[in-house]
Amino acid sequence: MGSDRQELRANAVTVSFGGVKALQSVDLSVSTGEILGLIGPNGAGKTTLVNCLTGFQRPALGQITLNGENASAWNAVDFRRRGITRTFQGGRLFADMTVLENVEVPLVASGLSRRVARREASELLKRLGIAGIAHNLASALPYTDERRVGIARALAGPRNFVLLDEPAAGMSDVECEELMQVVQTLPANFGCGVILIEHNMTVVLKVSHKIHVLDGGRTLAEGTPQAIRTNAAVIEAYLGAEV
Ligand SMILES: Nc1ncnc2c1ncn2[C@@H]1O[C@H](COP(=O)(O)OP(=O)(O)O)[C@@H](O)[C@H]1O
Ligand SMILES: [Mg+2]
Structure with a gap:
């Protein structure tokens, strides 16, 4: 691995569950050293995309690549061995x-x-x-420490990309901000890239270098936090009067 920049990508990834299209031709890219905020309403496909990027779900169409290498045949253990690690929504110790x-x-x-x-x-x-x-x-442990330890477990081993699925769910705003201070240090402290799923808009727009918005399994928008904050489609479909 070394200190070279690495890139984890989803290329035109599609996943269906019966009649439900969880993801429809989604493209996403994250590099080491950056935090990508992945947002969207419940059922938007966020967890399914993280599952694809970590080998827990095979795309029906499209592919996942690491540094350009096709990861289609990799399982979750293969992803983990290459330093792609995650926490689970509601994960327990x-x-x-x-x-x-x-x-x-x-x-x-x-x-x-x-x-x-x-x-x-x-x-x-x-x-x-x-x-x-x-x-x-x-x-x-108090809940917030439990979540910190969950992140420590994800970092135990090779860690080029850390995917955090709602790590602050159920926390107060103050607790969430505290946890995000830890998340914010991960690129500099461990040299990794981060994908962060987080519902608190103020927080996710603050800690992320770029944002990817999913809605109904499709990419609604992507860009810098500033561009997302002022994106008309995002405001209409999702942010409402919140921001
Ligand atoms: N294992 C599964 N079986 C059936 N449907 C699923 C499964 N996982 C997710 N879905 C459906 O796929 C869609 C996207 O879900 P998910 O990725 O969990 O969204 P999010 O994490 O953004 O809330 C939802 O409609 C959800 O009900
Ligand atoms: Mg989810």
């Missing part, structure tokens, strides 16, 4: 384990010894500013 153990699990699963996994997990918690809760039981 192992309740009976400590924070440190929760972060060690994916490292051990990837083949590291317990000793090396422990060292890397500790280091990761430090870099994320949560070393202080390393020995707390996951079941005893």
Whole structure:
């Protein structure tokens, strides 16, 4: 991997579930070092697109590429091995384990010894500013810490792209802002690219370098936060009087 810029793309990706077209010919590109905000109403296809970009869903048409290489035959493990990692909407930790153990699990699963996994997990918690809760039981964590540890788990291992599916769901505005401060540091701190699904418009427009808007499985608009804020189609279909 090294410090070279990498690019994860969706090219004309289409996914159907029975009669429901979850995605219709969607193009998207994210590079290392940038945060892409993925927004759209419930059912817009955001999670389905993240599933495609991480090997959890095969596109019916179109393809996913990493640095131009066709990833169509890759499964989720192949994506993970190449540093494409994610959190799940409403994802849970192992309740009976400590924070440190929760972060060690994916490292051990990837083949590291317990000793090396422990060292890397500790280091990761430090870099994320949560070393202080390393020995707390996951079941005893406040919700916001639980989400931070979820992100730490995603970062445990190769990490070129981190895809965060509504990491701040259920948080207060203040908690959400706090979590976004962590998200904002990921490109500089870990050199990765980020896709962030987040409903709080003020927050997502603030932390993202670019925005992709889905509506009914189609791309409604894409551009800089400033361009999206003033995009007539987006305002009409989605933002309303909110922004
Ligand atoms: N596994 C599935 N089976 C059937 N329909 C699904 C499945 N996953 C998603 N859908 C449908 O696809 C559309 C897009 O869903 P999703 O990607 O979850 O949207 P979002 O994350 O933007 O809320 C919705 O209509 C949803 O009901
Ligand atoms: Mg979703």
